[in-house]
Amino acid sequence: MAEGFFDRLRGVARERDSVLCVGLDPEPERIPGGAAGAARFCAGVIEQTAEFAAAYKPNSAFWEQYGPDGWKALLEVRQGAAAGTLFIFDAKRADVGHTSAAYARAAFDALGMDAVTVHAYHGADSLAEFTGHVDRGVYVVCRTSNPGAADLQHLEAGGRPLYLQVAALAGRVNAAGNVGLVAGTTAPAEVAELRAASSLPFLLPGIGAQGGDLEASLRAAWNGDPAACLVNASRSVLYAADPGAEAKALRERMRAVVAAA
Amino acid sequence: MAEGFFDRLRGVARERDSVLCVGLDPEPERIPGGAAGAARFCAGVIEQTAEFAAAYKPNSAFWEQYGPDGWKALLEVRQGAAAGTLFIFDAKRADVGHTSAAYARAAFDALGMDAVTVHAYHGADSLAEFTGHVDRGVYVVCRTSNPGAADLQHLEAGGRPLYLQVAALAGRVNAAGNVGLVAGTTAPAEVAELRAASSLPFLLPGIGAQGGDLEASLRAAWNGDPAACLVNASRSVLYAADPGAEAKALRERMRAVVAAA
Numbered sequence: 001m002a003e004g005f006f007d008r009l010r011g012v013a014r015e016r017d018s019v020l021c022v023g024l025d026p027e028p029e030r031i032p033g034g035a036a037g038a039a040r041f042c043a044g045v046i047e048q049t050a051e052f053a054a055a056y057k058p059n060s061a062f063w064e065q066y067g068p069d070g071w072k073a074l075l076e077v078r079q080g081a082a083a084g085t086l087f088i089f090d091a092k093r094a095d096v097g098h099t100s101a102a103y104a105r106a107a108f109d110a111l112g113m114d115a116v117t118v119h120a121y122h123g124a125d126s127l128a129e130f131t132g133h134v135d136r137g138v139y140v141v142c143r144t145s146n147p148g149a150a151d152l153q154h155l156e157a158g159g160r161p162l163y164l165q166v167a168a169l170a171g172r173v174n175a176a177g178n179v180g181l182v183a184g185t186t187a188p189a190e191v192a193e194l195r196a197a198s199s200l201p202f203l204l205p206g207i208g209a210q211g212g213d214l215e216a217s218l219r220a221a222w223n224g225d226p227a228a229c230l231v232n233a234s235r236s237v238l239y240a241a242d243p244g245a246e247a248k249a250l251r252e253r254m255r256a257v258v259a260a261a
Numbered sequence: 262m263a264e265g266f267f268d269r270l271r272g273v274a275r276e277r278d279s280v281l282c283v284g285l286d287p288e289p290e291r292i293p294g295g296a297a298g299a300a301r302f303c304a305g306v307i308e309q310t311a312e313f314a315a316a317y318k319p320n321s322a323f324w325e326q327y328g329p330d331g332w333k334a335l336l337e338v339r340q341g342a343a344a345g346t347l348f349i350f351d352a353k354r355a356d357v358g359h360t361s362a363a364y365a366r367a368a369f370d371a372l373g374m375d376a377v378t379v380h381a382y383h384g385a386d387s388l389a390e391f392t393g394h395v396d397r398g399v400y401v402v403c404r405t406s407n408p409g410a411a412d413l414q415h416l417e418a419g420g421r422p423l424y425l426q427v428a429a430l431a432g433r434v435n436a437a438g439n440v441g442l443v444a445g446t447t448a449p450a451e452v453a454e455l456r457a458a459s460s461l462p463f464l465l466p467g468i469g470a471q472g473g474d475l476e477a478s479l480r481a482a483w484n485g486d487p488a489a490c491l492v493n494a495s496r497s498v499l500y501a502a503d504p505g506a507e508a509k510a511l512r513e514r515m516r517a518v519v520a521a522a
Contacts, residue, residue, distance in 0.1 A: 025360070061356060067371035068336055071329035091472035092379065095322060095353055096407035096471070099286070102322035110328035119355065121355035121402065123409020128509050141382065146357035148384020151430055169412055210357070 005086075005115050005137030005178055006227045007200055012086055013054040013226035015070065018251045019218070019258070021088065021203065022049050022243075023234025024058040024077065030239060035069035038062075039076045046081055048244035049237060050187045052251040055086040055114075056230055057203075059095065069113075078112055087204070088230075092121035092141055093130075100129035106131050117141055117182055117203070120166045127173045137201075138179050140170040142194060145184025145206030167198045174200065183221070187213025187229065192220035201228040208236030209252075214250075218257045265400030266347075266376050266439055267488045273347055274315040274487035279512045280479070280519070282349065282464065283310050283504075284495025285338065286321040289326065291488070291500060296330035299323075300337045302499075307342055309505035313512045316347040316375075318464075319494050324517030332372075339373055347375045349464070349491075353389075353402055355380035360388035361436055363515055369394050378443055379510060381427045389435045398462075399440050401431040403455065404469030406445025424451065428459045435461065444482070446473025446492065452483035462489040468511075475511075479518045 013019055024044065026038035033040065043145060046056060058077070078087055093103040100122070107116040107130075115137030118130055123239035130138045143153055143163040153163045163183075170179050180201035183191045190203065202221045206212030214231060221229045233250055240246035274280055278346045283306065287299035294301065308332055308388075319338070321359045324331035336434035350372060354364040361383070368377040376398030379391055392505055404424040414424045424444075426481060431440050441462035444452045452465065469471030475492060482490045494511055 025363075027363075053518075059360055059363075060353070061367060062361045064332075064367035065363045065371060067333035067355075067367070068329055069323075070367075070371075075329055090356075092356055092380075093322070093353070095320070096467075097409075098404060098470075099320055099322045102286075102288075102320075102326045104323060105327035106328070106331075110326060112329075119353075119382055121380055121382055121510070122412055123412030123414070124273075124404050125407055125409035135373055144357060144383050146383055146386055148358075148386035149426045151384030152382055152418075152423070152426060155386070155418040155423070155426060157416040157423060158411075162413070162416070162418060162423070165413060166417060207359075209359075 004135055006053065007054060008114065008132055009086055016052065016054055019226055019229050019231055019254050020053045020054055020109055020247060020251045021057050021230045021232040022237050023232050024056055025062040025234045025238065027062065028067045028120050033204055035066035035073040038066065039073035039186060041076050042128045043080050045238055045243045046085065050062060050082065052247040055088055055230060057088040057090045071259040072212035075111055088115040088139065089113035090117045092117050092119055093175060094101045094122050094126055095126045096122060097129050099108060099128045099151055100157035104236065106129045106137050115139060120169055124169060124173055131173050131176055131178055134176040136178060139182050139203045140166060140179060142166045142181040142191045143183045143187055145186040145210050146210055149184065167194055171198055185217035186210060188220050189215035191217045195223065203230045203232065205232040206231045209233060214253060215257050217256055218261065221259060222261045263395055268365055269375065270347055276330050277313065277315055278516060279313055279315045279509060280487055280490050280492055281314045281512045282316045282318050282491045282493040283314045283498050283508060284418060284493050284497045285317055286323040286499065292379050296327035296334040298329065300334035302315060303338050306340050306444045306499055306504045307346065310508035311343065313508040316349055316491060318349040318351045322348065336372055349376040349378065349400065350374035351378045353378050353380055355383045355387055356389050357383060358386045361387045365391045367393055369397050370377050376400060381430055385430060385434050392437055392439055395437040395439055397439065400443050400464045401427060401440060403427045403442040404448055404451045406447040406471050410445065425458055428455055432459055446475060446478035447471060449474050449477035452478045456482050456484065464491045464493065466493040468492060469494050470482035475514060476505065476518050478515040479515055482522065483519060483522045
């Protein structure tokens with residue numbers, strides 16, 4: 001794993017001609033068989049979508065709701081995936097430095113994830129414990145896709161909206177070139193504003209069930225680098241009648257945007 | 262568990278005449294035997310300190326670094342503790358509403374925790390998924406104890422420091438009376454400022470290894486309510502030659518502050 005995360009992502013994205021990320025968020029009420037059932041289900045989705053997806057993004061919450069068996073199941077999914085399959089652990093972790101170091105070990109060593117999402121609230125010393133793993137990626141949560149995003153993120157902070165301050169902080173801890181930003185597709189105007197302010201790679205969640213605008217967000221984020229515009233779909237792919245067909249259709253929509261750019 | 266978390270905490274704090282919270286943060290390099298060893302070690306610390314501690318605060322990072330076995334060990338510690346022992350899951354979780362709902366189920370249902378720490382960055386709709394569990398406590402991370410705290414938290418946001426905006430938001434989601442704030446003892450001036458602005462219960466980490474000021478912070482936070490000023494010590498108790506004696510000594514220092522208030 002000596003190659004950096006974004007170089008690995010760029011390679012897979014080019015090979016599959018895809019900026020699609022598939023979220024692995026199992027729900028007990030939709031998938032029978034508990035945590036083991038969730039693992040089988042998600043392994044199946046990976047197989048069906050592998051041709052069309054550049055990366056997978058398990059969100060820790062959905063695995064943790066199964067208790068200890070959920071972590072076990074997630075590790076099985078990760079270890080069972082084909083070599084080179086990229087996993088972004090959407091864990092949104094953050095704590096003081098000493099504790100963030102343990103979170104980084106959990107994500108990168110215990111679970112073998114390629115990248116992780118983190119909160120910036122603790123500041124640079126906390127983020128550094130993640131970015132110090134230079135062969136892994138670190139996506140900083142910047143502008144979220146939910147209605148409450150405006151409550152704090154849109155506050156005018158030190159002369160600009162807080163999410164722009166977070167983007168600037170993320171840029172400052174990017175010495176190893178392994179830092180990206182999370183920006184919701186429900187806010188394409190803010191995605192455009194962030195792209196104007198930052199050249200970091202973006203992870204764009206919120207299309208599908210959350211109602212994000214795939215085309216407008218990808219157009220706003222696109223900068224010619226296939227590693228810089230990962231668009232995530234979770235429920236819409238996972239619970240589709242045919243996840244492979246849905247992943248393919250999403251990839252085609254994304255290719256159309258990129259082709260027109 | 263019909264009684265609210267802060268009522269339960271108030272009861273234990275009065276009974277033990279203590280505002281001490283003991284952090285359960287096992288480190289593989291200090292404790293032999295992997296995750297099972299960590300569970301035995303922490304169960305032993307709980308037994309030795311039970312007389313002097315009002316609550317226990319396992320930080321998820323330290324358990325997750327063991328992988329799936331860590332979650333299993335944490336659940337064993339929780340289930341093995343005497344009835345009525347209060348556990349605060351220091352997990353600092355936050356995501357969009359749908360996902361925060363899964364985090365809340367993980368903390369409260371799967372792990373059986375009495376309270377959880379959360380980030381406010383996603384806003385009110387995210388916090389509501391935790392506070393909706395009205396018999397559990399929700400501590401919102403407000404002013405952290407690490408050096409990087411100033412990077413974002415001290416930005417002037419909408420006319421006041423961001424941490425005061427977070428405190429105000431926490432107050433707005435406190436309809437059920439189950440919300441508190443996390444404020445580091447390394448910043449007693451900010452603790453005082455937060456106490457002037459908010460009547461929510463505080464959880465005060467950072468004494469011991471992080472160098473926080475126990476006396477100044479507790480004095481600043483104290484408002485006569487023993488549920489409103491939980492002071493946490495992790496490494497200094499956990500790795501003391503005699504954890505019981507250390508917990509007792511810390512409780513006495515805290516009692517002295519309260520007695521003089």
